[in-house]
Amino acid sequence: MLATILRSVARQARRHPLYVGLNMFGLALGIGVFLTLSLLVHYEYDFNAGLRDVDRLARVDTHWSLPGVASGEYASVTFHALPFLEQDVPEIEAAARLREAALNTVRDGRFTSFVSRVTDPSFFRVFGLTLLHGRSDDALARPEGLVLSDRAAIRLFGTTDVMGRTVPVVSSNGVTVNHTVTGVLARRTAPDFLSDIEMLVPFAATDMNASCFVSWGSDCGSIYLKLRRPGDIAAVNGRMRDFVVRHAAGAESDANALGGHPETVYALSLAPLQGARFSDFHVLYADDGVDRTVIDSIGLIGLLALALACANAVNLATARAGLRAREVAIRKTLGASRRVLFVQFMGEAMCVAVIAGGLGLVLCEILVPEVASLTGEALALRYGLVGMLLPPIVVLCGFASGLYPSMVLSGYRPAAVLAAARMPSGGRGAARLRDALVAGQFGIAVTIVICMLVINHQTDFMRTADPGYVRSGLLIGSAMPGKDLAAQRRMLDALRAVPGVAAASFGELAPSPDNKTRSIFTYDGPAGPVRVHLLQDFVTTRYFEVYRPRLLAGRWFDASRGMDDLPAREDMATHTASAVLNRMAVGRFGFASPAEAIGKIIGTGGTTARIVGVIDDVRFESPRQAIYPEIMFFNALARRPLTEPIPAVRFQGVAAADMVRRLNRAWTAVLPDVPGEFSAVDARMATYYSGDERRGRIFTLGAVAALLIACMGLYGLAAFAAARRVHEIGIRKALGASGRQIVTLLLGDFLRPVAVACLLACPVAWVLMRQWLAGFDERIALTPAHFVIAVAGAFAIAIFTVLGQTFHLARAEPARALRAE
Template structure:
């Protein structure tokens, strides 16, 4: 049987190479796309899954429900909670704190930055990460210990055998000497620890003095717990509310507590580390969350690509079945049984699927690195996974693509076939099936194309959308890590003197993926008292000329007004008094003002301080486009009166390129703070993380749309090829009766494009529902314009016309006499 199957395929390849080539190419493309996207989906679902005992690992998240603000969740948690968690929950086997930091090395004035964390000695007990060199028990036990990744060890020393070597580390200008105490082994599978370069112990003094270690509500890192049993998670989550009431309650004016009723504004929850990848999409202070629906959609595209390839194979097989009808009739006349013929045709389908599977594997090897570069994920061809899946994929593909054609071919009756002047077409049922397959193929392809257009437009819109300030010609530096007013003035004056600087300012907020200090203000109006949590910013002179925010009502700060210059941050609200402020449009709306102008002149209260609103500006979007803009209050200060708390310089430049301006500013910075790395960047560069994920996954949809459309076109081509064979006599008769070539072309195109047009009618509402749901996750989003649907439909029709035009023209130009003689 195997020899017969091979001989049959070779004979078909010689007689009809285009048919066999299209069949193998379509299946190979479908299998290759499926395997490539399966690797991507597997990567996302296995994120953190390679960690030992991952089912017992959880992260402690904070939840805030603050006045005038939408509820929010943050991955950073007050470290004050950890000792109380250990005391109150015997289900905790171990715990660790992890806080991100900037550890750099310097050589010849050039800084090298590493992804680094400060952590506890319990790190290796919780995560069980393997070490290539060193002992997990003592790697972080000494204050000067330092654990490196293999990549960091190679960058620093050119080898991984680096135990006991010393490294001078620069952290925010403070240099410390560390001794390498461990080298991390390559993690098993993707996870949030995969990119870690350096681990160092938390300094004892910092743990005793820093606010996030001492006060509820102040956070600077993450807490991870290792539970004794996976089943303890639900029981602990149920008791966390009582824990907050018991441990975080207090007078509220002692800084450490959250007031008499902390449960009204604050809560804790435990997030399983295995689920964190998808959970973190809307969580603040984490940057590796992805949308599960998007990942599932990518996987669905892979499944649909495979299904389209199978449908295409069915169409090709049934379209060419007429050429094998007489072969079947003769073999049945000579005694062949139907089940034997069915087995042979199924064997042919399986063998073609196997050949296509090998080609698809090669396609997967080529596409996976491209997919990795598009998504930015460390995706590789996992041969154990791929080779385990490939036989199953080949079997399913062979059965799906071979069952119907084998059943049709093996069912032919010899007498009917040999007595007929024409070969059979399979009847109306077969014709309807072929049209239905083409309709389904194009409906899927057009749906993916519409979704791709919307995703691409949304990501472009987010990049280009108005953020309330002028981004072009703007460079933003890093925090000046000092409250020394003299140093801040020298830095300000030095940067202002750099050639090309048109305006300069300092502030405490900047475009970046981080939350900042917030505080509650109240306003008593005609409808009663309104309490609103406001994001705090303190800005210096030149802010209006540098960021160029739009003033909606009132005025901006002016040094001529004495009450514009606010006291130092620590004095705000403590000594009473009155100070002028500017708020954003979102804050004005939250306080209940009908328009920005209504807010001007009103006085907000915070403790004993009165904040008089002198102006309202348009919202400045410094954060994620998925999250709403936070209500904001802005104070003004001058360095001549009070220092800022770690201010961030921003510069507007002109007459020079961005790269040259950044180089000049970095050089000027080094003249004042040579031990602190400087990296002036554009606002777009600082917020790139907000948009990169959606853009990268949009590229995946684009590739999926192209593959789906290509496979659909192969199916339509098969339908056109079948029509060319079946309607040859009809066309000859029509031309004999006087039909022109143009009329024939229009007739054939109308019939062939009918399923394509129906598929567009099916695809549009499906795509509208899917994209409406996806866009609802963005605070800034485009409208579902009919243009996207019309473009996709027009493109599909154009591609379909080009696909069948060659076959149509060939049939329409055939001589009537030759067409009528054709068998």
């Protein structure tokens, strides 16, 4: 039987190479796309799963419920909580703090940056990472210890055998410390949030005096806990409210406490690292979170591509079934049973599926590196996973694509077939099945295309939407370390002296901000006090010229007005500062319009401020996040420094790359020991939309594959019609039908299932995309244009697919067509 099946497949390939080729290529494309996207989905679902005892690992998150702003969960916490956690929570087996750090090495005056973290010696007890060299028990026990990744070791020394070597490490504040390599991390293949770390150093003794380690209201980094049992995470979460009440309460005057009832505004929770890839999508300032819906949709595209390929095989097989009707009739006449024929045809389908599976694996080899580059993920072809997936997929595809055609072929009656002048068509039922398959294929394809268009449009909108300031001609520098007033003045003078600089200024906030100061301000309005939590920014002269925000009411700061400039800190209690609010803050205080806010007095902690201006909302953060209410103060750098100010430069008449080099040289002239880099706003903000952009490309890939497979199904339908309707077209032309009428008739028949597909796809895509867009604070409108473009494109592709067959039929000579039957 196997030999008979193989001979039959080879014979069909010789007699009908187009049908067999389309069938195999369609199945191979579906299998290849499914395997590739399955690897991507598995990568996302497997994130953090490779960490040892991941079911016992948790991150301590902070929850703030502050007046005037929405409540939110943050992926960072005060380090002040760790000693109390270790004291009160016996379920903790090990704990470690982890903070991002901008560490560099310097060689020949050039800085090289590394992805770095500062942590505790207990880091390896918590995460259980393996060292290629060194001992995890004491790798970070020494103050000057340094753990490198194998990649960082090779970058620095060209080898991983670097134990005991000295590395001068420069921090963001310009301090150089000679560290000794005490460990080299082994490379890990499983993805997790620690995979990109290149340097690990222990906290310095001087760090312990910073506000991060002594104040409950500070925002420091992350605390990770390893519990004794997986169930301990939920148990500890149930006690965290009492923990906050017990330790974070204090007098209102205590800067390190949160007041008499901290539980009303503040909470802590343990977020399990298992599954954090998806839960972190809803946590503010969590870098590794992705939308589970998007990942599931990518997996669904893979499944749909496989289903489309099977439907395509069914369509082509049923269209081709009539060509084998006489073969079946003769074999049945010679004694072959229906069961034998059914097994043979199923075997042929399985044989084709096996060949397609091999081609699909080759296609997967090609697609995986491309998808890895599109997504930016460390995606690789995992042969163990593919080896488990491929055999059942091949069997499933062979069964799904061969069952119905085998039943149809083996069911032909010899007498009816041999007595008929024409080959059998399968009747109305088979015709409706073919139309339904084509409609289903195009319906899925059009849905994916609409989703692709909306996702790409939203991504472009995020990239180009008006952020409330002028981005072109604007460069942002690194934050200046410390509070050296003289150095800040020298830096501004040096930047303003650079040829091509139109204006330069400082602010404590900038696009993609790192340091954020917030306080609760109160306005005593007619209906009573209104309290709003405001994001604070302190800006210097020329700020308005640099960023060019839109002034909605009042005025901007004026250096000639002495009251605008902040006094020394000791004089703040007796001074009413001038302030500028954004539109969001005006609304939260209850003012009916920006003009109504002008002249009003607000205050915080004994400090008062008069609102002198209102600007439109400025977006420095993710488009998914709501604009935060903001207050701005003016500092002319006359009496007090800024805290880690960020320089911003407006330039003109110079190429951006040249200006970056000039500004970097000016920075180095003032702070030669501090690494600094100027960059465009788009580069700083790219992290907020690059993930959606990369995943949008995956939807594009899926849309192309779905359309290609759907077109194969439509082409098979057209080819079947070309073989079946030659006689009909000949009669119509003999009775006077024109070529144009024939083309119109045939295109109408071919495009009918495409029209049905579009009618089904549009409402489904509308529901899906409306739900997805709801996750953005700023988003595009879901207009008919997205649907019109997709539908028009589907019709255009469908027309081009069947045009050749249509013209061939329409131009057939009636006499020849009638003789052919």
